[in-house]
Amino acid sequence: MVSTCSVMTLKAYQYSISPNSEQQAQIWQHFNHNRGVWNRMLALKSRYYKVYGKSLSKRQLQDHLIKLKKRPAFAWLKQVNSQSLLATLNNLDTAYGNFFKGIAKFPRFKSKRSNWHSYANPQHTEVDFENGKVKLPKIGWVKAKLHREFVGNIKTSTVKISPSGKFTVSILVDDGKVLPDATTIEPEYAIGIDLGIKDFVITSRGKTYENKRLLDKQLHQLNKQQRILSRKKKGSASRNKQRIRVAKLHEHVANSRKDYAHKVSAELVSESQTTIFCEDLAVKNLLRNKKLSRHIANVGWSQFLEFLSYKMKESSKNLIRINRFKPSSRECRMCHSKHENLKLSDRTFECPYCGHTEDRDIHAAKNILRFGLEQELGSGSESSHAVKSTPESILDLTSGSAKGLEPALVGSAEAPSRTSVS
Numbered sequence: 001m002v003s004t005c006s007v008m009t010l011k012a013y014q015y016s017i018s019p020n021s022e023q024q025a026q027i028w029q030h031f032n033h034n035r036g037v038w039n040r041m042l043a044l045k046s047r048y049y050k051v052y053g054k055s056l057s058k059r060q061l062q063d064h065l066i067k068l069k070k071r072p073a074f075a076w077l078k079q080v081n082s083q084s085l086l087a088t089l090n091n092l093d094t095a096y097g098n099f100f101k102g103i104a105k106f107p108r109f110k111s112k113r114s115n116w117h118s119y120a121n122p123q124h125t126e127v128d129f130e131n132g133k134v135k136l137p138k139i140g141w142v143k144a145k146l147h148r149e150f151v152g153n154i155k156t157s158t159v160k161i162s163p164s165g166k167f168t169v170s171i172l173v174d175d176g177k178v179l180p181d182a183t184t185i186e187p188e189y190a191i192g193i194d195l196g197i198k199d200f201v202i203t204s205r206g207k208t209y210e211n212k213r214l215l216d217k218q219l220h221q222l223n224k225q226q227r228i229l230s231r232k233k234k235g236s237a238s239r240n241k242q243r244i245r246v247a248k249l250h251e252h253v254a255n256s257r258k259d260y261a262h263k264v265s266a267e268l269v270s271e272s273q274t275t276i277f278c279e280d281l282a283v284k285n286l287l288r289n290k291k292l293s294r295h296i297a298n299v300g301w302s303q304f305l306e307f308l309s310y311k312m313k314e315s316s317k318n319l320i321r322i323n324r325f326k327p328s329s330r331e332c333r334m335c336h337s338k339h340e341n342l343k344l345s346d347r348t349f350e351c352p353y354c355g356h357t358e359d360r361d362i363h364a365a366k367n368i369l370r371f372g373l374e375q376e377l378g379s380g381s382e383s384s385h386a387v388k389s390t391p392e393s394i395l396d397l398t399s400g401s402a403k404g405l406e407p408a409l410v411g412s413a414e415a416p417s418r419t420s421v422s
């Protein structure tokens with residue numbers, strides 16, 4: 001079974017927009033009314049569930065909304081794009097469904113005081129690249145910075161405001177392209193990647209994409225400005241000014257992360273490998289801690305995997321997640337023993353059993369490659385195919401008797417077993 005990292009055939013384009021004051025008021029109306037509908041329907045759904053023990057369907061909520069709109073007290077609902085309200089009902093239904101599937105928390109009420117507001121238009125968004133304008137239903141043509149052109153059918157648009165007060169529109173486009181079939185997995189053209197904090201990405205070929213300097217600089221700035229914010233008096237004008245400064249900094253950090261994720265993923269796709277194995281982020285999060293650096297890294301990782309996933313697909317290459325529910329850093333890739341005393345601070349992996357020594361992250365990336373090949377091609381795939389020609393396996397043979405060692409250990413308790421996979 002091939003489990004790819006995420007399925008994506010639609011592409012999102014995000015642009016900043018500059019609505020005039022009248023349009024801003026209309027956009028705020030959309031934020032507020034959609035939030036109102038979300039909260040009202042969420043309350044209704046919860047009450048209904050408590051009383052009758054079953055959930056109101058999307059259809060029932062839609063009917064209820066139509067009835068509400070007919071009542072004079074709710075006439076204001078007609079001020080906004082009615083389809084955006086239906087989109088909100090859809091999102092609520094999905095959020096509820098995800099909760100019952102056990103993959104998300106129970107949907108929450110939305111606060112007026114939240115830092116983020118958004119609403120969606122399922123249809124009728126238009127883009128005028130020549131004149132730099134986007135047409136939003138019920139609002140009309142809004143000035144926009146259209147830095148990237150696209151070709152294809154617009155599916156939906158989402159209008160957002162950031163904590164620092166910037167309006168953006170995110171447009172989902174179907175470019176009509178049919179993605180090519182993925183190529184077969186060839187061990188010679190497969191690599192594993194480990195995602196880290198010191199280095200953002202480490203490949204099993206030993207290539208690293210540095211991260212630390214950028215992250216340190218940003219964290220330093222964030223902490224500094226956050227401290228200043230915490231000293232400001234609540235409700236004061238200067239506190240509000242500082243809040244916006246911190247929000248802008250957060251946005252700046254997020255944007256530079258995104259650029260970097262695009263750059264690294266583009267480079268990995270352009271190289272000779274046709275299959276990349278990656279770790280399951282859920283597994284990585286077992287090591288979660290509350291540090292800000294970890295949080296930022298985590299956001300960066302999932303975004304990076306998303307970019308990598310669609311770029312690989314477009315080039316008919318594979319990105320495959322390994323289904324292993326334990327971290328890849330502890331198991332010695334040579335003798336398959338577990339190195340229980342490996343600490344997070346240890347930069348070098350040194351096996352207490354066979355003495356194999358290697359950079360910790362490169363060792364982990366090579367393990368990810370090994371687990372991935374086992375998962376997709378069966379155990380022994382690495383030694384029976386890969387040994388032929390990859391520079392890596394040549395390296396393995398010179399650095400120890402890896403090939404000779406493996407069969408003897410296959411039966412041992414520490415050897416990875418196929419039964420634990422899939």
Ligand SMILES: [Zn+2]
Pocket residue numbers: 332333334335336337351352353354355356
């Ligand atoms: Zn070992």
